[in-house]
Amino acid sequence: xxxxxxxxxxxxxxxxxxxxxxxxxxxxxxxxxxxxxxxxxxxxxxxxxxxxxxxxxxxxxxxxxxxxxxxxxxxxxxxxxxxxxxxxxxxxxxxxxxxxxxxxxxxxxxxxxxxxxxx
Numbered sequence: 001x002x003x004x005x006x007x008x009x010x011x012x013x014x015x016x017x018x019x020x021x022x023x024x025x026x027x028x029x030x031x032x033x034x035x036x037x038x039x040x041x042x043x044x045x046x047x048x049x050x051x052x053x054x055x056x057x058x059x060x061x062x063x064x065x066x067x068x069x070x071x072x073x074x075x076x077x078x079x080x081x082x083x084x085x086x087x088x089x090x091x092x093x094x095x096x097x098x099x100x101x102x103x104x105x106x107x108x109x110x111x112x113x114x115x116x117x118x119x
Contacts, residue, residue: 005027008025008062009022009024009025010022010023010038010040010062010097012114012116021114023038023097023099023113025037025038025062025063033103033104034062034063034065034102034104035101035102035103036099036100036101036102037061037062037065037066037069037099037100038062038066038097038098038099038100038113039059039060039061039062039065039066039067039068039069039070039071039073039097039098039100039110040058040059040060040061040066040070040095040097040098041057041058041059041070041073041074041095041096041097041098042057042058042059042060042094042095043055043057043058043093043094043095043096044056044058044092044093044118045092045093057074059071063102063104064105065100065102065104065108066098066100066107068100068107069098069099069100069107070096070098070110072107072110073096073110073112074096079112082112083112083115086112086115087115087117091117091118093117093118093119094115094116094118095115095116095118096112096114096115097112097113097114098111098112098113099111099112099113
């Protein structure tokens with residue numbers, strides 16, 4: 001939770017668990033409606049699947065628009081090619097943060113914000 005705004009946030013921490021960056025949603029100053037939010041994609045190996053190399057994909061968000069944007073990003077061939085170029089190889093565990101503009105509940109546009117490989 002961002003102390004200044006009272007909004008839920010996405011935080012990046014370093015190996016010593018110190019905050020590196022915070023990603024806080026944006027609200028319209030007059031209407032107080034959310035105008036910019038985030039979706040988080042987490043990819044983890046599935047356990048107990050033998051040699052099939054199945055994956056768990058978890059979509060977290062700040063508002064339903066964040067979930068929508070993350071799902072659209074991860075199912076778009078052009079965005080997956082872009083992500084593959086950024087990652088260089090597909091790590092076993094990783095997270096991708098997607099920034100989206102919204103009209104409260106619907107993602108209007110979205111873009112890659114950052115990623116991290118989970119050790």
